[in-house]
Amino acid sequence: MQNLKGKVVAVTGASEGIGKAIAIELAKNSVKVVLGARNSEQLEKVVEEIKSNGYEAIFLKTDVRNKVDLVQLVNLAVKQYGKLDVIVNNAGVAQISRIDELDIDGWEEMIDINLKGVLYGMAAAIPIFKQQQSGHIVNIISSSGIKIVPMQGVYAGTKNAVRTISEAFRQESDGRIRITGISPGYINTDFAVKSVKKTDEMKTAASEVVKQIAISPKAIADTVIYVISQPKDVEIGDIVIRPAVQN
Numbered sequence: 001m002q003n004l005k006g007k008v009v010a011v012t013g014a015s016e017g018i019g020k021a022i023a024i025e026l027a028k029n030s031v032k033v034v035l036g037a038r039n040s041e042q043l044e045k046v047v048e049e050i051k052s053n054g055y056e057a058i059f060l061k062t063d064v065r066n067k068v069d070l071v072q073l074v075n076l077a078v079k080q081y082g083k084l085d086v087i088v089n090n091a092g093v094a095q096i097s098r099i100d101e102l103d104i105d106g107w108e109e110m111i112d113i114n115l116k117g118v119l120y121g122m123a124a125a126i127p128i129f130k131q132q133q134s135g136h137i138v139n140i141i142s143s144s145g146i147k148i149v150p151m152q153g154v155y156a157g158t159k160n161a162v163r164t165i166s167e168a169f170r171q172e173s174d175g176r177i178r179i180t181g182i183s184p185g186y187i188n189t190d191f192a193v194k195s196v197k198k199t200d201e202m203k204t205a206a207s208e209v210v211k212q213i214a215i216s217p218k219a220i221a222d223t224v225i226y227v228i229s230q231p232k233d234v235e236i237g238d239i240v241i242r243p244a245v246q247n
Contacts (some may be wrong), residue, residue: 004031011023014043021218025221033056048057089137089138145157184219
């Protein structure tokens with residue numbers, strides 16, 4: 001992974017789950033990580049864990065619903081390390097419900113975080129990438145947008161919007177700024193259980209699915225590493241990473 005050494009990567013939603021795994025695995029590969037999330041206490045623990053193993057990491061409390069927070073996150077990277085090579089737009093939420101249940105607050109939260117939060121991350125990083133004449137955007141999407149199922153309609157809609165925007169940007173770019181979409185399936189985190197706000201029975205069912213078939217978040221971290229370690233003339237587009245038994 002020679003192409004990774006010395007890279008500076010900003011990661012949103014880095015306090016737990018997939019984002020935390022991405023941060024830790026990148027740091028192990030000599031990447032300087034700049035981490036953002038809403039939970040600053042958990043974020044600080046991730047940074048302490050990374051530093052205790054002799055790697056480099058800094059953090060900033062970041063709410064991706066606030067575009068100023070994303071600007072401050074990428075500016076911190078440049079101030080601390082002199083550049084920003086990659087932004088990983090990982091922060092996301094899911095509110096699982098039928099559309100006719102009209103969970104409008106849940107819809108708005110998913111749109112604000114999953115869609116607008118990604119756009120704000122891109123908007124914060126692109127001016128830096130243009131100035132540097134290089135950069136890489138990695139958007140963590142979801143396999144939910146590939147297979148549409150009941151209860152996930154609006155969530156899948158936000159993820160498919162990111163997929164569309166990512167492909168449009170790829171076509172608009174002259175290649176100096178690359179973009180990759182990574183769509184995880186069931187991953188062994190508490191994300192799926194948190195997405196269920198209804199009955200304990202539904203939470204238990206979600207937990208059982210994760211327990212039985214989910215794969216490690218390291219699989220997504222390894223994919224990020226693969227993607228951003230490519231030579232400058234190679235761009236990896238859409239990737240789906242899911243359990244082999246997930247249909």
